[in-house]
Amino acid sequence: xxxxxxxxxxxxxxxxxxxxxxxxxxxxxxxxxxxxxxxxxxxxxxxxxxxxxxxxxxxxxxxxxxxxxxxxxxxxxxxxxxxxxxxxxxxxxxxxxxxxxxxxxxxxxxxxxxxxxxxxxxxxxxxxxxxxxxxxxxxxxxxxxxxxxxxxxxxxxxxxxxxxxxxxxx
Numbered sequence: 060x061x062x063x064x065x066x067x068x069x070x071x072x073x074x075x076x077x078x079x080x081x082x083x084x085x086x087x088x089x090x091x092x093x094x095x096x097x098x099x100x101x102x103x104x105x106x107x108x109x110x111x112x113x114x115x116x117x118x119x120x121x122x123x124x125x126x127x128x129x130x131x132x133x134x135x136x137x138x139x140x141x142x143x144x145x146x147x148x149x150x151x152x153x154x155x156x157x158x159x160x161x162x163x164x165x166x167x168x169x170x171x172x173x174x175x176x177x178x179x180x181x182x183x184x185x186x187x188x189x190x191x192x193x194x195x196x197x198x199x200x201x202x203x204x205x206x207x208x209x210x211x212x213x214x215x216x217x218x219x220x221x222x223x224x225x226x227x228x229x
Contacts, residue, residue: 063216064177068225069184069207075223077144080181081115087140087177093119094131094141096149111144125152129166135176146182150206154199164206168213182207184219 066083070076084091093115099105112121124131128149135141143149153160171178185203211217211229218225 063214065171065214065216066177066179067207067210067214067217067229068179068181068220069211069217069228070181070220071184071187074220076181076183076220077111078114079218079220079223079225080142080144080179084140084142084179089138089140089177090136091119092122092135092139092141092176094122094124094128094143096125096128096143096145096152098125098148098152125149126156126158126163129163129170132167132174132176132178133170135174135178137175139176140179141176142179142181144181146180146206146210147185147203150203151199154195154202160202160206164209168209172213178214180210180214182210 066080068076068080068083070079095108095111097104097108099108122131126149128143132141132143150160153163171180183203184207185200191197191200214229216227217229218227220226
């Protein structure tokens with residue numbers, strides 16, 4: 060799958076989306092940049108971050124950007140393939156800070172459109188389950204759905220990964 064400059068990789072939790080996105084990124088010629096949005100708030104998240112880092116190996120450039128994806132993506136160069144993992148953690152970071160995500164999302168999407176790099180963005184599809192039982196979780200589910208729709212519209216290609224298998228959506 061190489062006919063894209065921007066690729067959105069969607070999937071549910073533990074669907075294999077990050078692993079698939081890493082493989083797709085490796086298939087692209089250029090310098091591979093991993094933009095990490097997760098914060099290691101507890102031991103379980105730290106272990107997950109460490110697992111992702113070990114799986115990627117040392118041939119990736121790591122950039123930690125839990126909030127400012129626009130500036131990070133704007134700096135991406137023409138020989139870079141940038142994997143942003145993931146939009147869901149980025150959105151959660153903003154919402155937990157009480158920040159509005161709409162403006163930063165438009166700035167991030169605009170930066171990807173203007174930068175000469177290729178981008179792969181991983182994001183969770185959170186709309187397939189039940190309606191959450193609390194207001195914050197419902198607000199997050201709505202925001203994630205809206206962000207995914209905006210990303211899908213902006214990207215050249217999109218896949219949904221289930222059980223490690225990609226289904227091309229766009």
